[in-house]
Amino acid sequence: MKITLKLYASFGKYLPAGARNNTIVIEVDEVVNVHEILNLYSVPLEEAHLVVVNGVFVCESERDHHLLQVGDTLAVWPAVAGG
Amino acid sequence: MTWSRKILRVNLTTGVIAPEPLKMDWAQKYLGQRGLASRYLCEEVDPQVDALSPENKLIMANGPLTGTMAATGGRYAVVTKSPLTGAIACSNSGGFIGAELRNAGWDMVIFEGRSDKPVYLHIEDDKAELLDAADLWGTSVWATDEAIRQRHQDPRLRIAAVGRSAEQGCLYSAIVNDLHRAAGRSGVGTVMASKNLKAVAVRGSLGVSGLKDPQRFMKEVAIQKQVLAENAVTGQGLPTYGTQVLMNVINEMGAMPTRNASQVQFESAHSISGEAMHEPRESDGKPNLTRNAGCFGCTIACGRISTVDQTHFSIKNKPEYWGNTGGLEYEAAWSMGSDTAIDDLDAVTYANAICNEDGIDPISFGATLAAAMEMFEAGDLTLEDTGGIELRFGSAEALVKTVELTARGVGFGKELGLGSRRLCEKYGRPELSMTVKSQEFPAYDPRGIQGMGLTYATSNRGACHLRSYTVSSEVLGVPEKTDPLVTDGKPELVMAFQDATAAVDSSGLCVFTTFAWTLDNIAPQIDAACEGDWSVERLVETGERIWNMERRFNLAAGLTAVDDTLPKRLLTEPAQTGPAKGMVARLGDMLPQYYEIRGWSEDGVPTDETCSRLGLS
Numbered sequence: 138m139k140i141t142l143k144l145y146a147s148f149g150k151y152l153p154a155g156a157r158n159n160t161i162v163i164e165v166d167e168v169v170n171v172h173e174i175l176n177l178y179s180v181p182l183e184e185a186h187l188v189v190v191n192g193v194f195v196c197e198s199e200r201d202h203h204l205l206q207v208g209d210t211l212a213v214w215p216a217v218a219g220g
Numbered sequence: 221m222t223w224s225r226k227i228l229r230v231n232l233t234t235g236v237i238a239p240e241p242l243k244m245d246w247a248q249k250y251l252g253q254r255g256l257a258s259r260y261l262c263e264e265v266d267p268q269v270d271a272l273s274p275e276n277k278l279i280m281a282n283g284p285l286t287g288t289m290a291a292t293g294g295r296y297a298v299v300t301k302s303p304l305t306g307a308i309a310c311s312n313s314g315g316f317i318g319a320e321l322r323n324a325g326w327d328m329v330i331f332e333g334r335s336d337k338p339v340y341l342h343i344e345d346d347k348a349e350l351l352d353a354a355d356l357w358g359t360s361v362w363a364t365d366e367a368i369r370q371r372h373q374d375p376r377l378r379i380a381a382v383g384r385s386a387e388q389g390c391l392y393s394a395i396v397n398d399l400h401r402a403a404g405r406s407g408v409g410t411v412m413a414s415k416n417l418k419a420v421a422v423r424g425s426l427g428v429s430g431l432k433d434p435q436r437f438m439k440e441v442a443i444q445k446q447v448l449a450e451n452a453v454t455g456q457g458l459p460t461y462g463t464q465v466l467m468n469v470i471n472e473m474g475a476m477p478t479r480n481a482s483q484v485q486f487e488s489a490h491s492i493s494g495e496a497m498h499e500p501r502e503s504d505g506k507p508n509l510t511r512n513a514g515c516f517g518c519t520i521a522c523g524r525i526s527t528v529d530q531t532h533f534s535i536k537n538k539p540e541y542w543g544n545t546g547g548l549e550y551e552a553a554w555s556m557g558s559d560t561a562i563d564d565l566d567a568v569t570y571a572n573a574i575c576n577e578d579g580i581d582p583i584s585f586g587a588t589l590a591a592a593m594e595m596f597e598a599g600d601l602t603l604e605d606t607g608g609i610e611l612r613f614g615s616a617e618a619l620v621k622t623v624e625l626t627a628r629g630v631g632f633g634k635e636l637g638l639g640s641r642r643l644c645e646k647y648g649r650p651e652l653s654m655t656v657k658s659q660e661f662p663a664y665d666p667r668g669i670q671g672m673g674l675t676y677a678t679s680n681r682g683a684c685h686l687r688s689y690t691v692s693s694e695v696l697g698v699p700e701k702t703d704p705l706v707t708d709g710k711p712e713l714v715m716a717f718q719d720a721t722a723a724v725d726s727s728g729l730c731v732f733t734t735f736a737w738t739l740d741n742i743a744p745q746i747d748a749a750c751e752g753d754w755s756v757e758r759l760v761e762t763g764e765r766i767w768n769m770e771r772r773f774n775l776a777a778g779l780t781a782v783d784d785t786l787p788k789r790l791l792t793e794p795a796q797t798g799p800a801k802g803m804v805a806r807l808g809d810m811l812p813q814y815y816e817i818r819g820w821s822e823d824g825v826p827t828d829e830t831c832s833r834l835g836l837s
Binding site: 143145146147149158159160184186187189192193194196210212214215216217218219220 | 451452453456457458460461462463464465466468469472473474490491494495522549550551685686689691692695696697698701703731732735798799
């Protein structure tokens with residue numbers, strides 16, 4: 138199935154070739170959780186501070202069993218802030 | 221100590237300048253900067269005074285840690301009554317002038333009256349004099365800075381000035397120091413210009429002395445600097461991406477006010493984001509961002525130094541803008557980008573530079589422009605009104621033209637200088653003004669971040685994010701994650717942020733430290749430096765006292781609970797996309813409880829019991 142992966146700030150370096158605007162549409166297994174996708178792209182799990190699926194925060198304890206659905210958008214940041 | 225214990229009082233009407241001792245009993249109750257200066261304002265200024273009359277006063281104030289070696293100890297504040305809101309204004313800034321003033325030996329400068337001709341104040345340690353500024357009037361902040369520097373032949377002067385917008389009465393004019401740091405909000409620059417005060421130039425060589433326990437202070441400061449360095453946000457995230465990293469975060473979460481807050485996501489957010497500022501551009505292969513920059517004593521250095529593409533239409537024939545300048549912060553990129561639907565990073569960077577050059581609050585300017593664009597597209601504003609400018613959403617040309625006009629206070633720029641509330645009322649569409657207490661709200665849509673709705677509605681200086689930045693908790697998870705879409709627990713969260721922020725502001729430290737620090741990290745530094753026992757509990761109580769004092773000023777000025785509200789759009793028009801789709805800002809679910817936990821009546825008035833508990837007479 139296809140999902141959209143967005144890796145921002147210093148995580149941009151983990152995006153595969155072909156990504157544009159920190160975004161790429163990827164093909165993944167039908168049953169896949171957040172951590173499995175991050176592992177696929179070598180994103181260090183311990184640095185993944187802000188993990189958001191369709192704009193909704195996924196807390197750390199749910200990331201290894203939160204299953205992605207077809208068409209989902211997974212966006213991930215390291216620790217960032219502003220104001 | 222560590223207050224310098226000295227105030228400089230400058231009567232602009234008579235020209236008399238006199239030192240006086242700082243009221244140390246007030247310092248023990250209000251700490252410094254925002255709190256202490258507000259205490260002086262409440263004592264000396266009738267809350268109902270016309271903000272632009274000689275009877276209003278303008279106070280520039282340091283905190284007790286300003287100018288010390290504490291990390292980020294470079295903040296100063298400007299406190300006055302705002303011409304934009306009619307409420308108390310406190311606008312703080314970093315850069316270097318606060319620390320310089322402290323090194324000259326002053327905790328505070330109080331300006332009163334009005335000069336009969338343009339002047340600037342020159343301070344060199346104990347010596348202070350008002351000098352003629354006739355030749356500076358009608359020039360920009362940057363030109364003023366250069367002229368004063370040349371006149372005194374002193375490259376180490378630190379200068380704060382107002383630009384042409386303030387002289388022309390733009391109601392959200394800023395006081396810009398060190399060329400691109402600003403006391404930006406609520407029109408403090410407009411008040412300064414109304415007094416015929418063009419600039420303050422400071423040279424301090426005395427140092428900061430009188431720390432209560434110098435050795436302990438040095439030790440505490442070193443420990444807490446280490447905390448900032450090791451924290452992923454203050455050690456890496458902010459220095460690398462600045463506040464602009466939020467552009468994609470807030471957009472992804474569906475809380476990005478777009479097209480005058482008619483939408484909550486901007487389809488081109490990435491084009492004007494912190495990430496985009498790092499990407500090489502086609503013309504010269506250089507990115508927008510040159511480097512980061514820090515204010516006095518700052519070990520975070522979130523500031524941006526940027527260039528505009530020399531081939532961009534805004535500066536193609538203007539070599540004076542080809543060099544480095546202060547770059548985009550998130551709020552400015554939002555207001556002049558997303559809120560106006562402009563995805564041209566160079567145009568927004570240029571507009572930001574103009575805001576610095578002539579002292580305009582970019583939040584209020586961008587949000588006012590967005591309201592004007594909506595009125596133009598709806599036919600309420602015509603080409604005749606705008607002087608021929610097609611004020612359409614997405615038009616970078618319109619942004620560039622209008623910011624130049626507003627900077628000089630001419631043409632339609634004069635109208636935009638009224639601010640969103642007055643402009644929308646003038647053209648018959650008051651409901652299109654995205655303001656609270658007449659101040660434009662910033663870059664977070666309360667439909668997607670519910671706590672920010674209560675934050676805006678109850679902010680003592682009108683809509684503002686920096687009075688209780690619950691985004692930190694609701695979005696970023698600092699100090700702990702809360703759900704942005706629920707209202708439960710938000711009154712308590714907002715009150716806690718408001719009180720803590722009032723205390724941090726009043727210390728002279730930067731609120732950005734609180735992405736890594738709590739009051740547990742801050743209290744030991746204040747306690748080592750200042751007379752008295754400064755515990756976390758005392759700081760919270762001090763913050764609460766300051767908050768209630770500001771509230772009482774506003775009530776006496778004529779504001780009421782009716783003003784604790786949000787624009788109708790946020791309360792009645794549901795978000796159309798994102799996680800908050802279908803939701804409105806549920807202020808009514810939070811406000812009564814907020815009043816209750818504040819110890820206020822149902823009408824939002826601090827009760828006698830609350831005032832007594834806080835020592836407010």
